[in-house]
Amino acid sequence: MAAKRKIDRPVSGGAVLRERVTAAITDAALGELADVGYARMSMEAVARRAGVGKAALYRRWPSKQAMITELVRSKITETLPHIPATGDLHSDLRGLLAAYHSHLANPLVALIGADLLAESRRDSTLADMLQTEVAAPRRQAARCVLQGAIDHGELPPTLDLKLATDLLIAPLAFRTLILDERSDDEYLETLTAATLAALKAAVRQP
Amino acid sequence: MAAKRKIDRPVSGGAVLRERVTAAITDAALGELADVGYARMSMEAVARRAGVGKAALYRRWPSKQAMITELVRSKITETLPHIPATGDLHSDLRGLLAAYHSHLANPLVALIGADLLAESRRDSTLADMLQTEVAAPRRQAARCVLQGAIDHGELPPTLDLKLATDLLIAPLAFRTLILDERSDDEYLETLTAATLAALKAAVRQP
Amino acid sequence: MAAKRKIDRPVSGGAVLRERVTAAITDAALGELADVGYARMSMEAVARRAGVGKAALYRRWPSKQAMITELVRSKITETLPHIPATGDLHSDLRGLLAAYHSHLANPLVALIGADLLAESRRDSTLADMLQTEVAAPRRQAARCVLQGAIDHGELPPTLDLKLATDLLIAPLAFRTLILDERSDDEYLETLTAATLAALKAAVRQP
Amino acid sequence: MAAKRKIDRPVSGGAVLRERVTAAITDAALGELADVGYARMSMEAVARRAGVGKAALYRRWPSKQAMITELVRSKITETLPHIPATGDLHSDLRGLLAAYHSHLANPLVALIGADLLAESRRDSTLADMLQTEVAAPRRQAARCVLQGAIDHGELPPTLDLKLATDLLIAPLAFRTLILDERSDDEYLETLTAATLAALKAAVRQP
DNA sequence: TTCTAATCGAGACGGTACGTCCCGTCTTGCC
DNA sequence: GGCAAGACGGGACGTACCGTCTCGATTAGAA
Structure with a gap:
């Protein structure tokens, strides 16, 4: 590539x-x-x-910057996991979190992720790349699951999509990239339940 | 210092x-x-x-690393906000998130935070410092609020404290440090509600 | 220096x-x-x-060029021999040639001289340096001896000074710098005699 | 070639x-x-x-060195001028110097000559080439003229042939290759006279 | 007040890496 | 197999910082 x-x-x-x-x-x-x-x-x-x-x-590559950016992009995107969409919110949620988890568990992603995020504050090229190549697909998958749940009536139509997306991704990403801690199945299970509850409450206030 | x-x-x-x-x-x-x-x-x-x-x-200072680390540490800790504990879970939660938010909004924290976190993966001294000086006090404040809520019966005694702490901090930290986006009062309000719901569901599965 | x-x-x-x-x-x-x-x-x-x-x-030094130039200049000029002026043309001539010879016999001068002369065609700074620091003093010494001989009537006043200077220096310089051959006392003695004869004939034609 | x-x-x-x-x-x-x-x-x-x-x-060509060497060699030798031998020493001498002069006046010879001579100190292949291809023919021509003059009695049989050859070539070569100065007809005329005188004195001392 | 030793600004020191250029060799696909 | 194009490993260019060391000059506590 x-x-x-x-x-x-x-x-x-x-x-x-x-x-x-x-x-x-x-x-x-x-x-x-x-x-x-x-x-x-x-x-x-x-x-x-x-x-x-x-x-x-x-x-x-024209520079060190460019080389690393490109290398990491291809490594990260090539390990982007498949995200399921069964229609049942709880199992979709669980699947989504499992997919994030397995991706973040990739040693390279865990090792380099934090570096890239830090660097991206100073390098808008890198920031853009991460945004379009990494964040956007995940956000899209999340939005897809959420929209399905709204259509099925499992989530309220007043759901704050922006916040909901954050709620979906943040705890796992934070734990893995920043706290550098592993998450086992039990953790993921409880997290799924808690996230489900959070989503149902994530509606814009009247 | x-x-x-x-x-x-x-x-x-x-x-x-x-x-x-x-x-x-x-x-x-x-x-x-x-x-x-x-x-x-x-x-x-x-x-x-x-x-x-x-x-x-x-x-x-013995090195560039050490100097920055120490400077930032003192800047970060000196801006550590006061955390209230009224006894009412919703208002305590809101207060906690407001405190996190105002701290993370400090330009220096936002600018340097990601760098330090990335570096701390390779420098255990830095990791320890961040852990004891920055993370521990926050975790402690969170735990304090959560324990109070359990004592008052607002949260179940089976609450997974570890997960609950992550749930409290992660969305705001993720949004600010990693997505580099601002959060307004409305966002915080909705986030509080969602977090409250999540906490209530964050119990270890039978 | x-x-x-x-x-x-x-x-x-x-x-x-x-x-x-x-x-x-x-x-x-x-x-x-x-x-x-x-x-x-x-x-x-x-x-x-x-x-x-x-x-x-x-x-x-600002560059490789400058360094070499300066180094060589100081090495060459510091070995510049004393040139006698007794008044007797033959012995002055012999002294002059001996001085040239001993200077050119300096291994560094011999080794580097040809390089510098070649380079000086492309580097006018170097050319100027060699001209003023190396050539000029020698030319001056030669001119001094020649003028003395003219004043004493040993050489005709119609002597072509430019040519005479060339005649004085050229054979020894050529032999040493270009042919890379040593010259012994006997050679110098014969050379002195021949040069003396040449000088007497080096008058502008009528 | x-x-x-x-x-x-x-x-x-x-x-x-x-x-x-x-x-x-x-x-x-x-x-x-x-x-x-x-x-x-x-x-x-x-x-x-x-x-x-x-x-x-x-x-x-096996290298940059070799290429330049060969190119220049062929350029130099192809411009090797014809050298006359009339029998009259003065006119032969004048012819010899004129031939040298016209050869050295070739811009390429002047430009590259000094480089090659410098390089030949460190590259014996180049030195040999220059010796056999360039120097030897000239020396031969000089020797030929000198021997003729000895045979005719114009020069003494005790002439130091080595020195005499140097005397013949040096002033012009030195002036052109090293001093980088042009020589006009008048200069050549005077030089011829001076060289003639020098040659007559270039006998081994008793 | 005097002494005196560590601090000061300045910047030279031995290093390492930057990104560029050229060397002389090697590889590819066309003729 | 020669050819144009140009990638290859190697190495030097001159610059920028790294963290250390060396200067005199300054400064402030101990005597």
Whole structure:
């Protein structure tokens, strides 16, 4: 998913970024990212670890920033879990939380997530990427489940969708990304019940 | 709050870190922090801005990391809001959320919070500090309110305290620190209602 | 002779380029120069060899070019030999040639001289430096001896001074710098005689 | 004169270095040489200028060094002037100096000569090439004229041939290659006279 | 009041990383 | 197999900070 340049045929002959090198760099970069974190990661170290010249990195990405952004985006989105929609609110909710949980449990997501969120305050490109590639799909899935429940009469039509979405995602994300604590099945079960109750009360006040 | 060394009796001579210098550095550092952010802040720039030699910084803190950590810690804790305990669960809850909100609305907290949380994954000293200095007092306040409600019979004794604490803090923290969105009074009001409902359902399943 | 900055007292305290570091760099640079030549010399190698950071080099000289120029200038001029002037043309001539010879026999001069002359075609700063610091004094010495001989009637007043100067310096310089051959006493003796004869004939044609 | 490989019968197929490409490279290289000089010339620039792949260069020469050396060698030798031998020492001498002069006046010789001489101190292959291809023919011509003069009795049989050769070539070479100054007819005329006198005195001392 | 030792501003020190350029080699697909 | 294009590993460029160290000059507590 990396290397975007040089994919269309040049006049003749020409050289193309080599797959194996791209793979080696990607592996090395993700490894470094996990080892030392976003801020302390150095391009030189990545190149060294990949057994590659620095130029090979800069041929693929214009900067350290861009490389990490792209790498993480593809890693995160490729692990985006499927979200079910059975129609029953409680089981949909449970499914949604299970999907979030399994995604957040990915070691890379947990390790890098906090770094990215911190960095995204300063880098609007990164912020936009996270918004459209990561947050939007989740929000969409949540909204889908909520709308279904409203249509079935399980949730009131006065539901504050914005707040409801926050309520759905926040506790698990907060616990995993910020408190760095694991959540077991029992936790998820109780959380589902509590979230269900919260949603029913999340209506705009008269 | 800075300068920890040299506080006990020197052998002789005048050799105490000077207050004015410490203050100048602190101001400059917070200024830089606000201007360029955690990652891009340089000690050189802080020293330059404070009109101070770099050594004056390293005489006070062992590293850039430590300096920022300590500055932010003191800024964060000094703004820790008072938390009321009237006995009425709904109004206590509202008060608690208002207190969290006003604290998180502090620009410095919002700016630096995410950085510190990210960094704390790799720096257990920082993690411990945040845990004891920031998280613990909040958790304690929450627990206090919750226990009162249980004693008054407003919440069931089977309440999962761990989960309940997460439910109390997570939505607001997530929204502010991670989504970087403001919350108005109306939002807080609805959130209070929803949280109240969630808490009542946050009991361990039979 | 290196380090020209920071020699006058700043407002207070301040830091000064350290003598030992300058010496280490100078040695290392001259060593590299002798080993790999002007063109192939690298600042990194010099820094490595001197056990010094690259910044220490760039604190002293603005560029590789400038460093080499200055270093060589000082090395060459510091070995500039004393030139006698007895009044007797033959012995003055012999002395002059001996002085040139001993200077050109300096291994560094011999090794670097050709590099510098080549480079000076492209670098007018270097060319000017060589002209004023190296060539001019020699030319002056030669002119002095020649003028004395004219005054004594040993050389005709119609002597072409420009040509005569070339005749004095060229054979030895050419032989040493370009042919890279040594010259012994016997050679110098014969050369003196031949040069004397040449000078007497070096008059502008009628 | 370039391309030495693949000049004899290829086994099959069309696999001979193409003349047009060689010519384009040669032109481009000489152009770059003139534009930016020996040291700053880059193979990439030559390839670009010739509209040619870098491989085409390295198929013909093993290195930048080798390419320049060979190009310049061929340019220098192809401009080697004819040297007359009338029997009259003065006019032969004048002819010799005129030939040297016209050769050295070739802009390429002047531009590259000093570089090559400098480089030849560290590259014995280059030194040998210059010796056999450039210096030897000139020395031979000089020796020829000198021997003729000895045979005719115009020069003493005790003439120091080595020194005499130096005396013949040095002033002009020095002036052109090192001082980078032009020489006009009048200069050459006077130089001839002076050189003639010098030669007559260039006998080994008793 | 004098002594005296640690602090001060300034910035040099050995390092590491940045992103760029070129070297000489290697790879790809067209002719 | 030569060719144009250009990716490859390597290494140097000159800059910016890191955290440490070195200067005199300043300053304030102990004598």
